[in-house]
Amino acid sequence: MTTSVKRADHRVSARVRILLWLLLVMAVALAxxxxxxxxxxxxxxxxxxxxxxxxxxxxxxxxxxxxxxxxxxxxxxxxxxxxxxxxxxxxxxxxxxxxxxxxxxxxxxxxxxxxxxxxxxxxxxxxxxxxxxxxxxxxxxxxxxxxxxxxxxxxxxxxxxxxxxxxxxxxxxxxxxxxxxxxEAFRALLAISGVALLMTTGIGWAVAGRILAPVRVVRATAAELTERDLTQRIPVQGRDDIAALAETFNAMLDRLEQAFAGQRQFVDDAGHELRTPITIVRGHLELMGEDPAEQRETVRLVTDELDRMSRIVEDLLLLAKAERPDFIRTEPVQLAELTADVYVKARALGERDWALDGVADREAVLDPQRITQAMVQLAQNAVQHTVPGQRIAIGSRTAEGRIELYVADRGPGVQEQDAEVIFERFRRGTARRGARTSGAGLGLSIVRAIAEGHRGGRVELRPTEGGWGSPRTESGGATFVLVLALEESP
The missing domain is CATH 3.30.450 (Beta-Lactamase)
Known part of the structure; x- marks a missing residue:
């Protein structure tokens, strides 16, 4: 620490270095x-x-x-x-x-x-x-x-x-x-050169200070930043290189703020969601008696809570990884083959009236593993909010320069007030989520992260038939659609 302080004290500022180089060049030129x-x-x-x-x-x-x-x-x-x-x-x-x-x-x-x-x-x-x-x-x-x-x-x-x-x-x-x-002319030129150097010193000092003022602001802003306060930004003025530096620094601060916010959200979410199962596990273990039947029941409950904790941690890690640039790895994929694979995998999720509704017969550039993960999650979501024998359709289509992969069910649908929050972490809709739901509320967040990880991608909620909050009939339901930009393979 002492060495760093000494080095900082003896550091020559950029303003002084610019002035010295300017004077050196001027002196050589005038001489x-x-x-x-x-x-x-x-x-x-x-x-x-x-x-x-x-x-x-x-x-x-x-x-x-x-x-x-x-x-x-x-x-x-x-x-x-x-x-x-x-x-x-x-x-x-x-x-x-x-x-x-x-x-x-x-x-x-x-x-x-x-x-x-x-x-x-x-x-x-x-x-x-x-x-x-x-x-x-x-x-x-x-x-x-x-x-x-x-x-x-x-x-x-x-x-x-x-x-x-x-x-x-x-x-x-x-x-x-x-x-x-x-x-005599030579001496006069030397005298004039000396005066010019003095004037250059004053003007150069003032101009260098004015040019480097944004750099000093960058330095002061960086010194004020902490992991709890990343809101400081540098005012951008003009269209020169200094303004470009300020814009780049502000963009870096935006990324840092987003990264720290994601980290804090991960820690907060993990602490919030893991506290309950940990409390349940600790309570059952403390109250567990000598009865073998009671012990088996306690072990079953504890194992179930541990499995739920494991799923929560895996989902949170997946959401944290969504911020990384390598989260999505695209490649040319046949949509028909991808849709059929998703349909085959989803049929094992529950006894429903599964239907391959439509297939887009063309090639697109996307991440097949992530898209499959998102579609299976949507299918699992549909299974949780339907009863045996109800229809769930899986399909894909292309329209107006985009790809749509969808899962449509005939369940209770989604209340209008829930449509804006169901894609947030640990949020569940009041109508679609019933007592049978045991998830942590991360599934649709993962689906949105996968969709937005693709360039121009998003996830949309649409009613299958009828309006919002349709009754539990064959005319109700909800359709979740992955909308991706149609990118041609190179």
Whole structure:
């Protein structure tokens, strides 16, 4: 018990689990969006830098091919003049440096640049090591990782008539500020994602609580249920899965209530009906004397009461079994053969004018053993309320999509006020039950259970001839009919 309580105390509610999963999915999705956005922005930065480098180097290459030295009116032969005039005519971006390199790398390298201020912390023309690396490189472009930031560069060697061939035009782009824009957007997305997660937490908590409210009602209802009170039901609202759950739970409660009611009725009925024979047996045994004749009579009475108790218990067990799904086991049956078998078995119940009144010559799907049991019970009931020589007819027929198996007698009939109660347990009609009746009042209850066990089945009471409560003449009597739905065999 202690372990169960501890486990219940540490159990995480469905509301919390739903919220945690929602937050996890949202966090992963928002992080993926932020990372993807940053990657796209950085890719755009790289693409723009490459375009700028290509544009600048292309413009310089065209100037080399087509440019004219203002001093001579001819093509440039001096790299210094070529670089100075080109750089004077260019307007570079804030993060862009246009440089001219004249001479070989090392102390002899001379740098020509535009007359514009570039922060010393990022200026490439002050970084002699990086300039020497660019001048000595055979590649036309590349990148330099510095403590001051990354630099993307492109180089165009200068070849002029009469030139030494050791000069070059260099375009350098400081990418840190462009990348900082992408990083700033990334941080903004993270901040927005954090706010979205907070809002999702509040909204998700409220929505999960609203959705799971019927589940909490189910839990509270289940906690209030006891075997003495199964009347609690869950209100059904809407047409969603939660409403379907509530309907299913209510249906389960209906079945449980019916099962417990059947159990209580069985116990009550058994206690009520068995109390009398037990009292009789105990009384006779306590009063039994030494006389052998008295002892034999006592044993006979006790045995008779024990037999009656046994029949009551068997009938009650049969009625309890009627609630089980396997109570009826249907199969294709020839009605003519079934009716004839019932007629042959019923003739042994008493000296009556037995008649096979009619036979339905066709096949139907039903439980032959249960139907035989019900028909024999009806025949026994008719024998108990008729006298020797009176007519009892057994037959079967089909009409309007149904089967009717019936037992008709010419007895005293049934009073109208008794027609509604004779099929209940331990109830007997005032007119049909006489002093000769010794049953417990369960026979017709069993017949009704068998009839209703078949889909669409029922048992009906009809007068054989004349109205209710007809006198004890050949024109009176009662007819009990098993009405079953006509099911074709597969």
């Amino acid at each position: 993926a969006v932020a990372v993807a956005t940053r990657s796209i922005l950085l890719r755009d930065v790289d693409h723009r830098i490459n375009q700028l480098l290509t544009q600048e180097t292309g413009e310089f290459a065209n100037f080399v091919e087509q440019g004219v030295d203002p001093a001579t009116g001819r093509r440039f032969t001096d790299p210094d003049a070529l670089l100075r005039i080109f750089l004077q005519r260019q307007y570079s971006d804030p993060d862009e440096e246009l440089l001219g390199l004249v001479g070989t790398s090392g102390p002899g390298l001379r740098v020509i640049r535009q007359s514009r201020d570039i922060p010393a912390t990022v200026a490439l023309h002050r970084d002699r090591g990086s300039l020497d690396a660019i001048a000595a490189s055979d590649a036309s472009s590349g990148r330099i990782e510095r403590a001051r930031g990354e630099v993307r560069w492109a180089k165009v060697p200068i070849e002029t008539p009469g030139g030494a061939g050791d000069s070059a035009f260099v375009v350098a782009f400081h990418a840190d500020r462009e990348r900082a824009v992408a990083d």
